[in-house]
Amino acid sequence: MEEYKKRLSLALSETGALFFDEGLVLKDGRPTPYFVNIGKFNTGRLLIELGSFFAEMLAEKSLLHKIDIIVGPSYKGSSIASGAAVAIFEHYGREILFDYDRKEAKKHGERSSSSSLFVNNAFFNKCKIFAVDDVITSMGTKIELIEKINKETQGLSCNIVGLGIVVDREQTTAVYDDKGEVILNKKGLNPVEEFTSNTGIPFFSIAGIREIVEYLYINKVPLIISNKKRPMDESLKKEFDNYMDVYGRE
Numbered sequence: 001m002e003e004y005k006k007r008l009s010l011a012l013s014e015t016g017a018l019f020f021d022e023g024l025v026l027k028d029g030r031p032t033p034y035f036v037n038i039g040k041f042n043t044g045r046l047l048i049e050l051g052s053f054f055a056e057m058l059a060e061k062s063l064l065h066k067i068d069i070i071v072g073p074s075y076k077g078s079s080i081a082s083g084a085a086v087a088i089f090e091h092y093g094r095e096i097l098f099d100y101d102r103k104e105a106k107k108h109g110e111r112s113s114s115s116s117l118f119v120n121n122a123f124f125n126k127c128k129i130f131a132v133d134d135v136i137t138s139m140g141t142k143i144e145l146i147e148k149i150n151k152e153t154q155g156l157s158c159n160i161v162g163l164g165i166v167v168d169r170e171q172t173t174a175v176y177d178d179k180g181e182v183i184l185n186k187k188g189l190n191p192v193e194e195f196t197s198n199t200g201i202p203f204f205s206i207a208g209i210r211e212i213v214e215y216l217y218i219n220k221v222p223l224i225i226s227n228k229k230r231p232m233d234e235s236l237k238k239e240f241d242n243y244m245d246v247y248g249r250e
Contacts, residue, residue: 001215004056005207008166009215011049015040018167018212019224020236026137028174029182030247033239036167036209038076038134047079051087053206054080054132054164059092061204066161068127069097071118073145077133078119080166084132097122101148117148125156131163131201138173139195146199160201167212168192168205171247190249210248213240 012018017040024032041050058064070088072081078100085098099122123129131145142163149160173188192203213232216223220231232240 001211002056002060004053004060005211006215007049008053008207009212010221011041011046011053012036012167012212013216013221013223015046016224017041018216020232020240021226026174028137030174030184033236033243034209034213036135036169038080038166041079041083047083048087048090050080050166051083051085052091053166054084055087055091057164057204057206058084058088058130063130063162063204064088064092064094066128067096067130068124069099069122069129070132071099071101071122071129071145071149072132073141074100074103077145080132080134099123101145117152123149123153123156123158125158127153127156127158129153129158129160131160133163133165135167135169136165136191136205137169137171139191142195143199146201160199162202162204163195165203165205166207168208170208170210170244170249172249185246187247192249210244213237 017037018034020034024035026032038050041047055064058067070081070084072078081098081100085096088094088096097120099118099120101118102116129149131142131149133142133145136142146160149158173191175183175186175188177183195201196203217232217237222229222231225232225236
């Protein structure tokens with residue numbers, strides 16, 4: 001396991017960004033024994049540390065010099081994009097622009113004529129873009145961001161070179177019945193395969209949830225479990241493994 005993945009795992013524990021509890025439900029309606037809240041990286045130190053994980057992953061993948069702009073979706077993705085840009089400059093001396101989208105297009109001030117969908121107006125002709133976000137279950141938010149980028153860069157020869165995620169939940173998508181109710185204990189599609197197939201954009205993650213949990217379990221690192229901080233025991237690890245057997249990607 002790469003050192004930056006170990007550091008991410010420990011930071012998820014330190015901040016409480018990764019926690020386990022009963023009764024947790026994902027946005028898609030499925031139950032989950034754990035949750036990841038990257039919003040817990042909420043200080044300057046933690047934000048730069050989060051950015052450093054991206055910087056090291058991009059360096060390992062030989063992508064640092066293939067990127068001009070890092071873009072994240074509002075709201076959490078905006079801080080991730082800025083933190084990554086800062087860390088890349090701090091650790092590798094490469095200055096990269098960052099940007100993030102608006103919830104509504106701006107229709108006043110310096111971009112009133114073009115109704116810009118992005119805050120920093122960073123895109124330029126032939127720019128190379130790397131999109132970032134916190135976690136994935138489905139790819140809905142990511143596809144929406146890609147569509148916004150494509151709309152904003154119409155007329156420019158821009159290239160989205162990748163999508164990077166902090167933590168990959170490594171799950172299939174939810175399955176619903178005719179009434180729109182989620183069907184439990186059933187695997188859906190592989191959202192990463194669907195995303196890369198439909199967009200042609202490579203997918204990257206700093207770490208997958210299986211390797212994070214395995215590292216924390218083996219090393220008896222304390223986590224927030226039912227509002228108490230303690231190492232994961234065998235029964236909780238088995239619950240996690242069973243959950244991944246039901247909903248996880250191969």
